[in-house]
Amino acid sequence: MAIAKSSPTRSGSAAAESLGFDPAIHRKLLAGVESGLLHDLHVVLAARSERVFLEHYAEGNDQEWGRPLGHVTFDAGTLHDLRSVTKSIVSLLYGIALDKGLVPPPEAPLFAQFPEYADLAADPARVGITIGHALTMTLGMEWDENRPYSDPLNSEIAMENAPDRYRFILDRPIVAEAGSRWIYSGGCVALVGAIIERGSGQTLPDFAREALFRPLGIDRFHWSAGDDGVASAASGLRLTAPDLLKIGMLLLRNGLWDGKRVISKDWIEASFTSATSTPDGLGYGRLWFIGDAPAPALGAPKPWYGGFGNGGQRLWLMPEADIAAVIYAGKYNAWDAWVTPTRVWREIILANFLRA
Known part of the structure; x- marks a missing residue:
C-alpha cells in the first residue's frame, strides 16, 4: 500500500x-x-x-528515552520517541501473537504465565487477575507514575532499577479488585511484552520486526532497553x-x-x-x-x-x-x-x- x-x-x-x-x-x-x-x-x-x-x-x-539529543531538524526519515504510544503498538503485537497461537487469550490467568513466582500466585487476592487486566491497566495493583520520571520512586523508574523487573511488578500491593479500577501502569505492558517474548521465543523488537514492521515495509526503528537488556514495552520504541x-x-x-x-x-x-x-x-x-x-x-x-x-x-x-x-x-x-x-x-x- x-x-x-x-x-x-x-x-x-x-x-x-x-x-x-x-x-x-x-x-x-x-x-x-x-x-x-x-x-x-x-x-x-x-x-x-x-x-x-x-x-x-x-x-x-x-531526547531519546530521556537522553538529550540536542537540536534536531526533523524530516520524514527522522526516528522519534513514541514514548507510551509504544504501549498501543505492543497491544497490536499481542493480537498478532494471539492470531498465531503463540500466546494465551486475554481471559487466561496472568500469574500462570510467570510460574517462577509461585509464592505470589498463591496469594488469594491475585488468583483472579488475568492477562486482560494487564491489557486494560486494571490489575488492581499499586502503581505510581504521577511522580516525575526523574524521581526514583516513580514506579516505572523503580521497575527499571529493580533486580527483577517482573517480581517488582507482580508483587505490588493490591489496592482494588481486578477489573474495577484503571491505574496507569507501564508495569502492565512490561508483563504483556514478556508474555509475547516467552510465547514467540523472540525478543520483543525481533517479533515486532517480523510480525508487524516487515509486512508494512518498515525497515528502520529503534527500541530502547533497560540496563538488563530488556526492551521497554512501555515506552522504548522509536519510529x-x-x-x-x-x-x-x-x-x-x-x-x-x-x-x-x-x-x-x-x-x-x-x-x-x-x-x-x-x-x-x-x-x-x-x-x-x-x-x-x-x-x-x-x-x-x-x-x-x-x-x-x-x-x-x-x-x-x-x-x-x-x-x-x-x-x-x-x-x-x-x-x-x-x-x-x-x-x-x-x-x-x-x-x-x-x-x-
Missing part, C-alpha cells in the same frame, strides 16, 4: 481540498505555531483515505512519522495491508472497545485511549482512538472519517504536554474537515 504525499504548496492545498479539508489548513497550522499556541511541535503528518493532506516538519530540542502513520492506516483498514492480513479485525475491534474509564473521562480499551470529538463534515461528534505518549506524542484515528494523524512533540515530562497535540487534532485537523 503506497502513501500518497502532499506538501504545503499549491498542490498540497489542492490535495487537502480534494480530501474534504480547508485548503488553508497548513497555513492555519503554521499560524498556530507562530502565535505560540502550538508549543514544541516537531512533526504533524495526517492522511485521509491513505492520502496525506497535512505534512509539517519542524526543528527543536529532542519515523511516516512509518507510524502506516500503522494507523493498517488499523483503519481493519488489519489488512496490500490485501494481506496482518492482524485480525476481531482484535482491533476488541482493542477499540472501552473496558474501563480513565480519571479524565476517556474510555480505555486494550492499551488504547477512546473518546469522541466534533467532526463538522460528519455532523455529530464521532469516536476517535489514540495512542498517547509523554511529551505530546500521538497516534490519532477516526475510522468514520478515515483519518489517521501522527503528532510528535518535545514537551517531555511537562504537565501540559497534552495541550499541543489535542489542539492540532481538534482545532486544526477536525475543525478544518469540511466535507465528507
Whole structure:
C-alpha cells in the first residue's frame, strides 16, 4: 500500500481540498505555531483515505528515552520517541501473537504465565487477575507514575532499577479488585511484552520486526532497553512519522495491508472497545485511549482512538472519517504536554474537515 504525499504548496492545498479539508489548513497550522499556541511541535503528518493532506516538519530540542539529543531538524526519515504510544503498538503485537497461537487469550490467568513466582500466585487476592487486566491497566495493583520520571520512586523508574523487573511488578500491593479500577501502569505492558517474548521465543523488537514492521515495509526503528537488556514495552520504541502513520492506516483498514492480513479485525475491534474509564473521562480499551470529538463534515461528534505518549506524542484515528494523524512533540515530562497535540487534532485537523 503506497502513501500518497502532499506538501504545503499549491498542490498540497489542492490535495487537502480534494480530501474534504480547508485548503488553508497548513497555513492555519503554521499560524498556530507562530502565535505560540502550538508549543514544541516537531512533526504533524495526517492522511485521509491513505492520502496525506497535512505534512509539517519542524526543528527543536529532542531526547531519546530521556537522553538529550540536542537540536534536531526533523524530516520524514527522522526516528522519534513514541514514548507510551509504544504501549498501543505492543497491544497490536499481542493480537498478532494471539492470531498465531503463540500466546494465551486475554481471559487466561496472568500469574500462570510467570510460574517462577509461585509464592505470589498463591496469594488469594491475585488468583483472579488475568492477562486482560494487564491489557486494560486494571490489575488492581499499586502503581505510581504521577511522580516525575526523574524521581526514583516513580514506579516505572523503580521497575527499571529493580533486580527483577517482573517480581517488582507482580508483587505490588493490591489496592482494588481486578477489573474495577484503571491505574496507569507501564508495569502492565512490561508483563504483556514478556508474555509475547516467552510465547514467540523472540525478543520483543525481533517479533515486532517480523510480525508487524516487515509486512508494512518498515525497515528502520529503534527500541530502547533497560540496563538488563530488556526492551521497554512501555515506552522504548522509536519510529519515523511516516512509518507510524502506516500503522494507523493498517488499523483503519481493519488489519489488512496490500490485501494481506496482518492482524485480525476481531482484535482491533476488541482493542477499540472501552473496558474501563480513565480519571479524565476517556474510555480505555486494550492499551488504547477512546473518546469522541466534533467532526463538522460528519455532523455529530464521532469516536476517535489514540495512542498517547509523554511529551505530546500521538497516534490519532477516526475510522468514520478515515483519518489517521501522527503528532510528535518535545514537551517531555511537562504537565501540559497534552495541550499541543489535542489542539492540532481538534482545532486544526477536525475543525478544518469540511466535507465528507
